[in-house]
Amino acid sequence: MRLRAAARLLHFVLALLCLSASAMAQEPVRDFTQLNTRLKPGDTVWVTDAAGREVKGRIVDLAPGGVTVKSDVSRTYGPADVNLIHERRPDSLKNGALIGLGIGGGLVLGLCLAGEASEGDGWCALAAGIYGGAGAAIGVGIDALIPGKKIVAYRAPGPAGAPPARLSFAPVITPRARGVAVLFSF
DSSP: OHHHHHHHHHHHHHHHHHOOOOOOOOOOBOSGGGGGGTOOTTOEEEEEETTSOEEEEEEEEEETTEEEEESSSEEEEOGGGEEEEEEEOOOOSHHHHHHHHHHHHHHHHHHHHHTTOSTTHHHHHHHHHHHHHHHHHHHHHHHHHSOOOEEEEEEOSSGGGOOOOEEEEEEEEOSSOEEEEEEEEO
16 A cells, blocks of 8 residues: 555656646847836846847946947947847746755655655654755755856847747646647747
């Protein structure tokens, strides 16, 4: 009986780790006058100009007619000068802590359930707590080393700022079916 429960728990944890949550990113701003809704002075951005050159810098001034970015020198970009503006969003450390907790604590709990410990049930819970805490700390440390995602804040209207075609795959696991979801966007 305990072995079945351990197998079900293991399948559940593996399914959670394998599933890809579809998160819709915020659409980039297409009107230069709306940049102030996504960006503010002091933000670090990557500006790709009309010639295809990318410049990393901090926003000094944000006006409807242009954005001033300071890298080595300050430069003001108008709507006709910019194809893309990227920004980096910070990543939450919560997901690293939860993954580490699940791996550290779940592994010990799975081993305890598979071993059908009867006398050491309290010991198993204590070990799962200790290893879960250590796993959470390691997960936070690893997650802190990974920079946030670079996302598009502004995309120029028209073919110059058009996104490339993309192909994505995600596993689908339900009680009745298993498969792969395919997404093609252009």
